[in-house]
Amino acid sequence: MFEAQQPEGTGPGRSSSAGFYDSLLGGSHHTAADRQLVEIALRGTPHLREWARQNRAFALRAAQYCWAQGIRQFLDLGAGAPAPEPGALHEVLPSARVVYVDSDPHVVSALRETYAGQESLACVEADVLDPASVLTDPDTRRLIDASEPVAVLMIAVLHFVERDEDASRCVAGFREWMAPGSYLALSHGTIDPDTVVPPDRQFMARYAATATSLTPRSRETIVEFFAGLELVAPGVVYPPDWHPGSDDSPNARARRGSLAGVGRKRAATT
Template sequence: MRGGVCMDGTRRVPTGIDPSVPSVARMYDYYLGGKDNFAADREAAEKIIELGREIGGDAREIAKENRCFLRRTVRLLARSGISQFIDIGAGLPTQENVHEVAERHIADPRVVYVDNDPIVLTHARALLADNRTTIAVSGDLREPKEIFDDPAVRAHIDFARPFAVLLVAVLHFITDDEEAARIVDQVREHLVPGCHLVLTHAYQGGRHESAVNSGKQVYSGTSSGGVTTREVSHLESYFAGLDLLEPGIVPVQAWRPEVPWEVSADLAGIGILGAVGRVT
């Protein structure tokens, strides 16, 4: 329990939440070993975990590797002088949050967490009650312009100075390719020289079609309404006009890992791709 919200049904559910509908944020919390989830979230997440077992994958391990990628990129950007971060689709607070990682490397980082899940916002605001440099605001990934125009965001982030936008494990819930491209285009329009775009996205690797389709069916019944996979060539378009930091678009495990990790030549498995682009 965080922020006075109990997830086992013994206390009232926040307004706007239907505990019978799985939430992708709470499913992700479950993958990471968190307790901020309902029975419906756990049931859906276990289906995804079982599908992963069928194809030799591990949804929980993939989620953890994605989180490690987030930690490494924030650390790198903070050390390189970036002190402002906008995390869109931030999800439930867990260990190694963006502001916690940044604070270890720079003084007074400015961080904005954006999400449209009332439980996420309740928990984030409770966690940040005594933190003057980090805020949580309500916003929808589908409307980036509204996020950047939010008075609270504009008061917290100096858009004349470099900042980083994080789209971590969230864009794959936009199943329409044109809509996903529009969203990233609108994000890029707000980036000034020195800004960075951090993005991770589910990929399929061209195999396991049946299991992937079953997974997509599970996610179609969640708060996101669906999930999709995209490959390297598709993600390249999201970084149009940006310089990709080495090693480019690779599985998150292989992006500047703390322990060496070899990339399969054909990316045959299923997992999450990650990349960081910089505006010059």
Template sequence: MTDRTGAHRVTGAAHEAEPLFDDLPPNIDTDVFSVARLYDFLLGGKHNFAPDREFGRRLLAIEPNGRMILQQNRLWLARAMRVLLAAGVRQFLDLGSGIPTQHYVHELAHAVDPGAKVVYVDNDPPAVSHSNYILRDSPNAGAAHADMAESERVLAHPTVTSLIDFGQPVAITALAAWHFVEDKQDPKGVLAEYRRVLAPGSYLALTHATIDGATGDLVRDVQSQYQSVMKNPSPRTREQIADFFEGFDILDPGIVNLPAWRPDKPQDAENAQDVWFYGALGRLAA
């Protein structure tokens, strides 16, 4: 299958990094699949194990552009972080973070301001342990074990309360994660609960799988694969994702496929519709 975007295609074992095994926390079971480590594998990282790689290869058999799509997700994050940091934001609460590898929020923030505060939230205890292992030398970053859909629990977590001052602007980021919050969990209502504690000048940054467009059937095929290992993700339409930004002013260019969001070069946005994730950044309305 050819690369529909014509750029940044990365597939095949030649791009797979050797995993890291030294001094891992004791509660990490290397024989159990983890979606957090799956993303690390697809991004070419070293914090993954055999079950993660096996499932990742199954996904790549369905969508050979899977690596490229997640890379586009990280490129989107880098562009969004430039906007947030330029706006003076120095606090970041990342929901559904997985394992923060491959130039993630804390690395991008601390490259500009080592004093920036970053908290990662995930409901997988081994992923949180693995994250805190990675962050062990970062006093201004930490990982909290909590379900991102349980806002009260997240906001009361000691790691969150010790690092984040909600009296100052905070960027809430949920990258390739919020589609794992099911409709019955009221994803819009949960985001509204987070919004209510935010100070003026705060932001919501969201990337989300979509079934809009010509790739809808392909997304459903990928979605069906997840049923064998975890709860089914819920890709959504642009209109549904727009509802999540209630109370926020969505910055230009709105809710668009990832490569079309403020590309560094015009050619970077070519065939953006083939990347079946939307990205959007919203500022808390005055």
């Protein structure tokens, strides 16, 4: 479907963050422009595919952790295109109720087409910067009981929000809405002082021409997104270090491209 909108060889100007990421992961929902951008990116940053795989693996481990804590409803903000192996959240947790939210209309129609006819999931087109539009959507209301704990996932999405204050306001909106006992799982691009490499200028210029530019943030700012929540051990760490799986990356740069964590909203005290 994406291919039909962007035929081969039409230049990189219409690449998107979703298509770029999908191409990195080896998915099928991206354009020729995305592939070109990935090729350019890999020249300067060869570990990017590994970074994307680690990010995705964190998302699924965090969701499985929440499920193990009794969470049955998931709000996946900036969900991205239908995920290739090992699959989407609802495929890994088939009994969960899942609402996928994305602002990219191509992503949302690909999600709807791929996951059509599944009663326990919905795909909502909305901007996470406007929590009310997400939370009042009829599909969100149908599947998510706001009086019950929920897992809110913000995986590799907030670094597409340029201004710190907008990102903070957006996360606060969801944190406040979440019932006590809910979880927030978040990953975010960072710049690690130990591993920082000079940005590949051609890649950065091309990426900046996509619909969403990239704003990595410091550890302090990322930790602040969990304000008021109890951080689940081991806290905010590199994604492969959060409840490590068998997919650990040996590549230090791939490990350190992002920080990730899971926070729990305390149960109400009487």
